[in-house]
Amino acid sequence: MRTRGILTTAVTASAMAIVLGAVPAFAEVKFDPATGKGFIGKGDVQSALGWNNAALQKAVNDKSLVFTFSQAMTQQQSQEATQPGSQTGSQTGTQVGSQTATQVATQSLTQALTCDFTNGNGTKTFHREGVRDAERTGTRSGSRTGTREGSRDSSFTGSYTFGKYTFGDYTFAPESSVEWGPWDADQGENPSDCLRSANADKITQISNVITPGEITEGAVTEGAVIDGAITPGDTTESEITEGEIIYGDVTAGEMTFTGPAKLFVNGKAL
Incomplete structure (x- = not known):
């Protein structure tokens, strides 16, 4: 000056x-x-x-x-x-973040097979249980607040407050990969009798229904948190201390x- x-x-x-x-x-x-x-x-x-x-x-x-x-x-x-001076200040800010996750599950299935024979063998009914794997992904967002004192290079140290995951639908393994248990059949009877092509002219009616059962959800595997933009809040300035x-x-x-x-x-x- x-x-x-x-x-x-x-x-x-x-x-x-x-x-x-x-x-x-x-x-x-x-x-x-x-x-x-x-x-x-x-x-x-x-x-x-x-x-x-x-x-x-x-x-x-x-x-x-x-x-x-x-x-x-x-x-x-x-x-x-010349005259030195000093001033302190504090600023609040909000930071958003996102996180992805995957969740595995299993689903039970029931298969009922019924066929009517014309050769006098009557109606045969078979039943078995199976299970298959499933997986789905989801995302969630959160926010956290922080303060910084005197310097614009300060960082956020608080934890995010996340909401719940928003999951999509499960992707199930194909029916060909279902792990089936044994057929529930009378002694001497074989479900393949209903499905064998050689018996097609001897069967008047066949019913083969697979019914999906309940889904048993497994653990959620969380991915990395991706930090989003910081929205600065108001700055609170102190009085200037003159030297x-x-x-x-x-x-x-x-x-x-x-x-x-x-x-x-x-x-x-x-």
């Missing part, structure tokens, strides 16, 4: 070489303020001080005459100054005289 100012004052200085002339009173006063030299008639000095010849002569002998001058002037000045002002050197500019020079003898105006 640089400060500038204009100094307005009057310069008072000693006249360096004033010649006191033995001329009549009220002679012209000649003085150059730049050099401090000039000429003053003794009558002007006597008039200013109210002295007679004897008093003036005594002052000359005693060297007690002091000539000074005064002149108005302006001068520009500048000065460097000490450190001033540099004053740089003075050129003096500019704005008024006439005034000459004095022993403090009396000439």
